[in-house]
Amino acid sequence: MRLSFKAKVFFIGFVAMMAVLPSCKQEKSAAVGTPVEVPVVAVSQRDVPIYREFVGQVLGESDIEIRARVDGWVMGLHFTEGGPVKKGQLLYSIDQLPYKTSVDQARGEVASAQATLANADANLKRIRPLAEINAVSKRDLDAAVASYDVSRAQVDAAKANLENQRIKLGYTEVTSPIDGVIGISKIQVGNYVSSLGANGF
Helix, strand or coil: CCCCHHHHHHHHHHHHHHHHHHHHHHHHHHHHCCCCCCCCCCCCCCCCCCCCCCCCCCCCCCCCCCCCCCCEEEEEECCCCCCEECCCCEEEEECCHHHHHHHHHHHHHHHHHHHHHHHHHHHHHHHHHHHHCCCCCHHHHHHHHHHHHHHHHHHHHHHHHHHHHHHHHHCCEEECCCCEECCCCCCCCCCEECCCCCCCC
């Protein structure tokens, strides 16, 4: 039996449709079966912190390096490393003996200069009335005045030196310049410190 072209196309289409219909029914029946559970989360609006990690270095508001202002042997540490300190608190003490000796020597120089000044003053007081009545020469009066002026200048210089030596003696006690927390000391009792050192305490 011979089929026309249209009949062939119709026959192939019919066969294909018959093959597809059973599979559609199976998919539909599977889809209509048990319901699928879907998880539900309640949504709320809020600020979420964002965390980031960075490499950094922490410094205090004032980071002060403590240095020696005089040379000498460290005789004492008067604080706990890593502990709090108050402004003016004694931190280090440096050997005071050489500086006390310098103060005593400067005090002696002041006394000597004052004695020389007293002698020059007395000499000037004797010569001035004699010069007024021409009992001594003008040259003697000028020499007495010059000697008095030099002696007075020597007293001033000796007093300035004494004050300078007292200041150096005061530097043997190193105190805290601020309230804060002190770090780890690089210097221990028995170490020698220098005012010209590259590093502080």
